[in-house]
Amino acid sequence: MKITRRRKEKLIKNIFFLFAIVSLLILFLIVLFLFREGIPIFKEVTLWDFLFGNEWYPTYQPPSYGIWPLIVGSLIVTFFSSLIAVPIGVMSAVYISEIAPAALKEVLKSVIELLAGLPSVVLGFFGMVVLAPWLQETFDLPTGLNIVNASLILALMAVPTISSISEDALYAVPKEFKEASYALGATKYETIVRVIVPSAFSGIMTSVILGMARAIGETMVVLMVAGGAAAIPESLFDSVRPMPASIAAEMGEAPFRSGHYHALFATGIVLFFMTLIFNLVADYVSHKFREEGSGTL
């Protein structure tokens, strides 16, 4: 059998199709599995009580499966880490793409990439062994494993995401825009603030949302430094127990197909929807605010 050009073409096409379909299939199976293992919890507890119940005592008799403290924990560390990471990430991207001299630019870029490559367990360990005792000593707190600590470390993880995607967006702003701005007599500062950043706005927003999605799904760091108290926090220096930490800590010992096991999978579903929403918003923003077309001679 001789392989003709046509056959070869077809073969290659099929192989690529297979690879493309594999990831889709895997995602589909994961979602299917997640729902199959999570849904049964709603035979024991209503959706409302599960989402907004204040008590997470899955191993007691009778158990209570309220994940509201865990949801609050996740949202609060995500919010405060974005508060830190967004300005740092966006401004460093502006500096790298618009202001820094070429040599420094390369150094900064590779340092930020290095930061992105740091394993989360290393950052978590840093937060636990270095940052926590420092916070505790400095502010005379009962514990250094708290919202502030977790937010700082998560911010450190979100900065590379925000910075590198923002930088790509800034880089993609057509050169003509800049030139036109300078031609009109605008200063560098004016050009950046009034022309470049607004043109790259959709990309920057996307980077922010993806950075937040990274923070909300991060497990190791919150497991190690958030303290893990399943209670609604009263101050910034209280411990919290974000959802991924709860799943990671408890799944290993939850009896197979027990209520606790299903409740942890259902927590996974909630987490899945949250990251899904983040991604949909990112997608929407990047289409809605896309700067279209540029006029050149």
Add this chain to the structure above:
Amino acid sequence: MHPIKLCLLALLGLLATIQTSPAASVIVVKGSTTVLPVVQAEAEAYMKSHPGLNISLSGGGSGDGIKALIDKSTDIANSSRELKPEETKLAGKRGIRPVLHPIAMDAIVPIVHPRNRVKNLTIDQLSQIYQGKIRNWKEVGGENLSIVVVSRDSSSGTFESWGQLVLHGAKVTPRAQMQASSGAIVQVISKNRYAIGYIGIGYLNKSVKPLTVNGIPATTETAVSRRYPVSRPLYMVTSGEPKGGVAGFVQFVLGKEGQRIVEKTGFVPVKKH
């Protein structure tokens, strides 16, 4: 169509290699992280004297181990607790009869920062502290500092034993910090003079101060005699009576050398030799 068939065949081949059951000379052990350091040392010694035999050991927790035993994906499950009723039921459904072999005693010790003045707590005081009813060290003879309660996550075997032996089923305060391993608890307590935690006696080191409970220090002797109130047995669980290589390993652990290793890893032997 040929290329697709070929790819499918290749995939099937891959799956087949994953599905093949372990050879006879491999013993799979899985389960409680509390039991892990003991069995790790046991496995190393046993493999040294039995070349060709391979013991594949992993943690994951008592529940994971028992789950794996029921799924028939492990030969031995390590557990720091007895089986829960639903686990026994599920095992029965799958035609598995779990057999528990107590291999060591574990004493759970309350620990505080070395600078903490408190030396002893009663079971009742410990219970009140963990329920969040006693919130300041001065109420139990210490300095005027608030108490930071550190606990294991709610599904660990150590948490469960602590809940039974100290709290008698009462709920741990939701304000308690949760740590995912005994090592992490030592780490946290050694850095925090407000905190109290609890760990298996095998994890005790110089960076933290153990408290006596009801005036009794946790030692090998007090645990074996069960005078020390917070002690419990650790198990290796097999499916039916152990056979072949598995039986050899279980016997080794319960034998003279195995029990010496138990002692060396900081736990308490179940048999005196």
